[in-house]
Amino acid sequence: MYHLHLPDGSAIRWTELPGAEPALVVVHGLGASAVGHFLHVVTHPALLGRRVLFVDLLGFGLSDRPQDVDYSIEFHARAVSSVLDELGLGPVDLVGHSLGGSIGIHLAYLRPDLVGRLVAVEPNLDAWDGTASVEIARQSEVEFVERGFAALLRAAGPSWRASLRLADPVAVHRTSVGLCAGPTPVMRQTLLEARLPRVLVWGTLSPPPRDLDQLRSAGVGYLEIPDAGHVPMEDNLDALARALGAALPLP
Numbered sequence: 466m467y468h469l470h471l472p473d474g475s476a477i478r479w480t481e482l483p484g485a486e487p488a489l490v491v492v493h494g495l496g497a498s499a500v501g502h503f504l505h506v507v508t509h510p511a512l513l514g515r516r517v518l519f520v521d522l523l524g525f526g527l528s529d530r531p532q533d534v535d536y537s538i539e540f541h542a543r544a545v546s547s548v549l550d551e552l553g554l555g556p557v558d559l560v561g562h563s564l565g566g567s568i569g570i571h572l573a574y575l576r577p578d579l580v581g582r583l584v585a586v587e588p589n590l591d592a593w594d595g596t597a598s599v600e601i602a603r604q605s606e607v608e609f610v611e612r613g614f615a616a617l618l619r620a621a622g623p624s625w626r627a628s629l630r631l632a633d634p635v636a637v638h639r640t641s642v643g644l645c646a647g648p649t650p651v652m653r654q655t656l657l658e659a660r661l662p663r664v665l666v667w668g669t670l671s672p673p674p675r676d677l678d679q680l681r682s683a684g685v686g687y688l689e690i691p692d693a694g695h696v697p698m699e700d701n702l703d704a705l706a707r708a709l710g711a712a713l714p715l716p
Contacts, residue, residue, distance in 0.1 A: 469551050475529040477544050484516040485715055487581060488557045491519055492545060492565030495598055496629035496637055498526030506698055509706030520545055524636020536639035538648040542572040549579050556581025558713045563587055564644055571648050574655045583663040584712050587695050590653040590674055593645045601641035609638045624699060657683045664712045668693030668700060688712065
């Protein structure tokens, strides 16, 4: 386990697997953790042998839980960029799931020198997109911290509950609010205008992204994972790993 102290004193933490570069950086979804949700993916034969960084976002997993930050998409993106700068990495291959995909899209906008290729697995592309984040953001912070977080834990499936228990309720709420508000420019606009290789990955059991033809016309790749919903890491690991390997082949 590695860590980096940011200017406010909080520590963002990550785990690494050694291997070939460019490094593969994985960014988890809301209430998740990087190792718990991606280790079994990147050790699949289709991806095995890559150097991998499993980054836990601030407020989640094993990273610190600062209480005086806004947990916006830009905040999270800049924290991840600090890790890459500290390690002297870039451009990397970045894979982000859901919230992590949205953060990856914005990171590529903020620091195009750090992201060489981007794969976003069912990211939020528009303001007030998504399900769980919208339900959380519609509550006040006090309401969510006092009652909503416990209700979310009770409703969560076994896998999500395991990592959600590690998350800070304030971070979950503020991150959801930031995700629903979206950064400037919003993720869809950034994805349309980006010049790097970028691919959306979507489960066939999920509703496809809005205006998919527009995204494809702008050069955004689109891969479907059969028999999978919003969490293809659980629904169809083999197909997801093969899709990531196809989208991010080693030189």
